[in-house]
Amino acid sequence: MNACIVAVGSELLTPFRVDTNSLIITERLNTIGVDVRLKTVVGDDVDELARVLTSALGNADLVVCTGGLGPTEDDITRDAVARVLERPLELHETIVDSIRSRFAKRGLTMPEINRRQAMVPRGAAVLENVNGTAPGLWLEHGRTRVLLLPGPPREMTPILEAVVRDRLAPATAGAGLFRRVLRIAGRAESDIDSRAQPVYGQWTSRPIPISTTILAVLGQIELHLTAAAPNRAVADEALDAAMAELQEVLGSSIYSTDGRQLEAVVGDLLRGAGWTIAAAESCTGGLLTSRLTDVPGSSDYVAASVVCYSNATKVDWLNIPEALIAEHGAVSEPVGRAMAEGIRARAGTNVGLGVTGIAGPGGGTPEKPVGTVVVAVVTDRDTRVRTFQFFGSREQVKYQSAQAAMNMLRLMMTGRI
Amino acid sequence: MNACIVAVGSELLTPFRVDTNSLIITERLNTIGVDVRLKTVVGDDVDELARVLTSALGNADLVVCTGGLGPTEDDITRDAVARVLERPLELHETIVDSIRSRFAKRGLTMPEINRRQAMVPRGAAVLENVNGTAPGLWLEHGRTRVLLLPGPPREMTPILEAVVRDRLAPATAGAGLFRRVLRIAGRAESDIDSRAQPVYGQWTSRPIPISTTILAVLGQIELHLTAAAPNRAVADEALDAAMAELQEVLGSSIYSTDGRQLEAVVGDLLRGAGWTIAAAESCTGGLLTSRLTDVPGSSDYVAASVVCYSNATKVDWLNIPEALIAEHGAVSEPVGRAMAEGIRARAGTNVGLGVTGIAGPGGGTPEKPVGTVVVAVVTDRDTRVRTFQFFGSREQVKYQSAQAAMNMLRLMMTGRI
Secondary structure, three states, X not given: OEEEEEEEOHHHHOOOOXXXXXXXXXXXXXXXXXXXXXXXXXXXXXXXXXXXXXXXXXXXXXXEEEOOOOOXXXXXXXXXXXXXXXXXXXXXXXXXXXXXXXXXXXXXXXXXXXXXHHEEEOOOEEEOOOOOOOOEEEEEEOOEEEEEEOOOHHHHHHHHHHHHHHHHHHHOOOOEEEEXXXXXXXXXXXXXXXXXXXXXXXXXXOOOOEEXXXXXXXXXXXXXXXXXXXXXXXXXXXXXXXXXXXXXXXXXXXXXXOXXXXXXXXXXXXXXXXXXXXXXXOOOOOHHHHHHOOOOOHHHOEEEEEEEOOHHHHXXXXXXXXXXXXXXXXXXXXXXXXXXXXHHHHHOXXXXXXXXXXXXXXXXXXXXXXXXXXXXXXXXXXXXXXXXXXXXXXXXXXXXXXXXXXXXXXXXXXOOO | OEEEEEEEOHHHHOOXXXXXXXXXXXXXXXXXXXXXXXXXXEOOOHHHHHHHHHHHHHHOOEEEEEXXXXXXXXXXXXXXXXXXXXXXXXXXXXXXXHHHHHHHHOOOOOOHHXXXXXXXXXOOEEEOOOOOOOOEEEEEEOOEEEEEEOOOHHHHHHHHHHHHHHHHHHHOOOOEEEEEEEEEOOXXXXXXXXXXXXXHOOHHHOOOOEEEEEEEEOOEEEEEEEEEEOOHHHHHHHHHHHHHHHHHHHHHHEEEOOOOOHHHHHHHHHHHHOXXXXXXXXXXXXXXXXXXXXXXXXXXXXXXXXEEOOHXXXXXXXXXXXXXXXXXXXXXXXXXXXXXXXXXXXXXXXXXXXXEEOOOOOOOOOOOOOOEEEEEEEOOOOEEEEEEEOOOOHHHHHHHHHHHHHHHHHHHHOOOO
């Protein structure tokens, strides 16, 4: 079954609001195998909504509308649906009664305007809204089902769940779309795709088809695998096999297959080794340690860090010889290494990280352009120092630098470099 | 002129991602009076996208597509547009050369697959992408204009801006929607709205109508004012008057009326005073300093910071008496103050910030629940220490703590507390 989601509301066409209801709806529909093929946002305009609904009815098995069920003249979803499905709107006195008693419970009289919310296209099933005045509505139009939900998530979600449970799931017998996310650091999207595509390209024609989306996020690549399967056990088997194939071609650049972010993966490695960590950050300005400490329980292994923005603090706090900075410059492999060694000695940890670079937009030179970043990792076992060239804004250079430092440590701790 | 925005990418039809590009596009189009009537999200499916484009071409003066211009087989925007507009795709060797030189700059060879990005529907104008390999494309089809933009915001935005400036704005004679954003820290949304609503509620019926949206973002409130005006000068006059009315009721809780974030506002205050700053961060784990150093040029006033996660580093690095921690606990006003004083002395700066608290999810007690955070600010002139109770996830507590520290410093430096 495939679905189209229509979010109704002029505020969703301003620069300030995104439609997030569709994420909740997609999640619930996916679990029972309903594929969301299209999402549309339309304003409080009955003609425009009627046009969108007409097109959706022709192309989807299920049309889910959210919003536009309020009591004001702006709320046009009922009217548009009635027009498109050519059904008259009828006043349901039971809905009026229920809205009236809702107001009464708060000691208020129902405003006349709320009677609009009791107007129902002929033949629709009324879905109780436990958290608001506008009921949901369920209609069948030929082979297409139409579900109208109120906009506020607190009102929408319980109605959606009841519909999924009582009306949609019984038709699917446990079938659904089952997902895995695989995360990769330290490689370019085109590089990953040229290796992975020959593998995942085969999967769509298998008995349990798996579709794959490649997503380049700052400092990492994600592969989203989605299996359409009759039940979870079958899906898991197919996804496990698929993941193993990808691991063969992508190897150690995969850092997570279970949804964990890089900071959590590194945290688990440190915890497993019983190691502590400290960082000397220059161009990352504290971001690296902030990300390490985003992980609950990270105080078990993060001891301390220094942000040494000035050369004076590099010398004074980390015992880096002034002559070393004078000779090689603050952004250099010898200084990066001395920062990692210095913080490790100073904090008495198993791991020391040093990051120094030019985050920009100023400060670049022909030899060391903006985005030049030195990452040094010193552990109880060994030392690695590498110079990177990153691109992007100041914040993007900072993020990629933190990512590179954590990924180097991960590769060292797992014996990959 | 009215517009339809189409975001392309299967990842935008998962429960994990929303289309945020359309917010940037809407904002830019609104400034020149272009009304966004419809937004659609479609997956990497050439038939579905062709259907959406066909419908959009019939209903909008301008169709803006983002995404699907990458080098992989998933990237189907060029193909769908070529099909719908019935124009053949042609390889532009100049684009190939420019992509190849982009790779060469990083010492890489262009993968063959990237040649796909040089395929252009006949008659399209090629729009330079300074931040990536996929150029934008501009087509005219009867009365409808079609703009194709790459998905990554960093690549999309400069192309969009050039198109608005060079191709769209000249047709609008300066009329449009003109916006101001006013940012507020340290107050609750309901408190702000109850003061501001009686003021902004009057504005919609003025000769130059101004609509107002209140938006609660983590750690701050934003008021977005939108004036519909025949030109910028008229809009500015109306908006200046409106802003003055709001400043009267909201006072010093407004930290920015010109788009600057709090870290930039604080940075400008420090630079203006010729002061330097250092922080001792416990629960924020480096986030406070990372945000301060997100501002270009912040190395002029950020000297250094320490993240002292363990009590040992608080004692050892900041000269905090062990007895003080033993007596009051690490999360206490005396310890927060000693951290701020300690880092200020250690780094030799004009300002010292100390932040200590319980970010959660563990570590709370009945007396000091998760979200208890002490912020201390010590400057050349005075000292303030305050205990906050924040709510939300670990990351949200960290963010609000950093926000509170910067806002306290702002209020002190402007003589408001």
